Amino acid sequence: MNQSIKPGDNPDLTEERLSGTFDTNSMAAVIYGSDKLAQRRREISEAVSRIPELQDSKPCPFMTREEKILEGSRKSAILNRLLPGLIDLDSFEETVFIHQEVIGIEGHPLALHESLFIPPIATQGTDEQQKKWLGRAQRREIIGCYAQTELGHGSNLRALETTATFDISSQEFILNSPTITSLKWWPGALGKSANWSIVIANLIVHDKNHGPHPFMVQLRDEKSHEPLPGITVGDIGPKMAFNGADNGFLGFENYRIPRENMLMRHSKVTPDGGYIRPPHAKIGYSGMVRVRSRMAAEQGLFLAHALTIAVRYSAIRRQGYLEDRSREVKVLDYQTQQHRLFPSIARAYAFIFCGFETIRLYDQLLIDVQNGNTSGMADLHALTSGLKSVVTHQTGEGIEQARMACGGHGYSMASYISEIYGVAIGGCTYEGENMVMLLQLARYLVKSIEMIQNGKSKNLGPMVAYLAANESEIDLNLGPNEYLKVFQYAARSQAWRATEKFQKLRNSGMSKEQAWNQASVELTRASRLHTRLYIMSTFINHVGSVVDQKIKKVLIDLLNVHITYEVMDIGIYVQGLLSSDQMDLIRNQLYVSLETIRPNAVSLVDSFQISDMQLRSVLGRRDGNVYENLFKWAKSCPLNDKDVLESVTKYLKPMMDKSKL
């Protein structure tokens, strides 16, 4: 049963919902991990919809940037008062969810507070530091951000220029931005809202640079909100999207903070200027790993937003004819439309499934690290580096296809897809530019192959064990596991090809860095294939674990769309393995899978259970009553407040008058 059916809905959409073969609440439970979690999302949406002061004052596309920031702040403040009665305050998921529900995806002054400011205090601060700041931050007595990137440096953290020099005599660190390129640039909420920040600066003790470390830094006076002396701070200006957030710049001039403001759970500076190393050199980067580990699920949901809009709209949009010339068909019936949208539905499910898995892996790693075991850090760094890169890229592609699938109306801000696209593709850049992160994973793949070459295959972790296999024939009595083998073949041969290229260049006398650079396109290809293999195998495992048979059946259908599409998409890498007859077979299986999934397409996107409030799309409305609401939306555009604008009276009219003969 599809739980979205209501009286007064567009009959085309109701027809789609009636053709679904499964219960959308049960599917939501599988998507979000449990019936309880899915149920909590519905309860929160429902509760929020009944609170008038949390509703949008006008559609976001009609707001200026200043209005967006004001609206985000207004709602954040109301939420802070109401949160205790609405959500479990200890749940990060519920906190994120309610903010997205109420404020949306365009960012807001507290967007970074929960995800990048509080976690480093909680994981890298000592017990005393947590006692001092955590409660204040959680109550939102202070608003924080995360200032790492600089005007001249982002990807390469080793080149950061901001310094924190220890002054033994005063027991203080002195922060400085020695050059224009050392200004912090980009941190969200820094521009106008935050009064505190985690600042990443090079720790200098006794003239020795110990590299980037995190510091708690007060930026603005807690009473007046004016920048404190020694601080230069402001907003960096409008962005491609995400304009509800005030990304900012920040400079320091001999700005002093107490020694106790360096986050010292792992690295320490003692009062006499001694430096105690962390248990793992990159432990200070763990805040980034945390955010990356959450990005697959987050991005999967961005894709889910765009697909909810495009699939629902495709079910009410009629254009052209198939056999029956008496009525135009739903565009969702065209194979091209299905090919454009259904593999993306499968990807959205796959990203969310493997996203929740990486969140679980991170949480486990955190426990291990707190217990002094850092051995899992390299694996998770490699995995999340690849995953954030592949998922953000494919999400961007999927959202853009969703926009095009909506024809002209997809281009209107009424669809809201352009905003979803703009926000989502920010993910290709933030938390590590995609190419840079793919190359981090490639280091791990190359090292794994070198282990095989050195006869140490048995030391390989489970995620890279396939690199040592030797599959050269596939029995195409195709089930998911055979597809997995095809993908393993592709990922393995590309990883070996890239590694051998790198090694050959090295053996020719080239420096390690030059050889790496000249092999880097091949290396990034290897990283993508490895990651896509991981996504596919997680999807297969997840579907295998589903108990409800009706849900399992439709997820198997979706998995078939995924595996056939993915293998067709990497055809060039499997030419040595699959014959052209086998490729034809897979292609036909894909077409059959598209037909099989067709009756469930609307129910599959309904199962994401994204409310109208959160979706903010006229095209994607749950009730499917698009045309009358598009007309209402257009009429409410501020340009239509007057019939004759100043642009006409001041310029166009005089121009036309002058042009009259």
Ligand SMILES: CCCCCCCCCC/C=C\CCCCC/C=C/C(=O)SCCNC(=O)CCNC(=O)[C@H](O)C(C)(C)COP(=O)(O)OP(=O)(O)OC[C@H]1O[C@@H](n2cnc3c(N)ncnc32)[C@H](O)[C@@H]1OP(=O)(O)O
């Ligand atoms: C109120 C609630 C609201 C909540 C809102 C949520 C809303 C959700 C919707 C969100 C929508 C929009 C939000 C937008 C938010 C945007 C926030 C963005 C923030 C940022 O971008 S912060 C800045 C991020 N910056 C980066 O990521 C920089 C990338 N660069 C690096 O990480 C590093 O420089 C590097 C890893 C590329 C290289 O580091 P380097 O020190 O030079 O090391 P290498 O020499 O390359 O490698 C040496 C070895 O170290 C290993 N290594 C590297 N990193 C790690 C690690 N993290 N862990 C373990 N090991 C690591 C590396 O593998 C090498 O190992 P090897 O020698 O090969 O064995």
Ligand SMILES: Cc1cc2nc3c(=O)[nH]c(=O)nc-3n(C[C@H](O)[C@H](O)[C@H](O)COP(=O)(O)OP(=O)(O)OC[C@H]3O[C@@H](n4cnc5c(N)ncnc54)[C@H](O)[C@@H]3O)c2cc1C
């Ligand atoms: C929406 C948004 C929000 C952000 N929020 C924050 C925040 O809250 N806090 C914060 O500190 N930062 C934030 N950032 C900054 C972000 O983390 C950086 O922009 C990001 O890490 C990329 O760094 P960069 O801008 O220096 O890119 P660059 O490194 O200059 O990238 C430019 C090009 O160079 C290539 N390149 C760079 N190095 C290499 C290499 N070694 N090998 C091959 N190619 C390379 C890249 O692939 C890319 O094509 C945000 C950015 C955005 C877009």
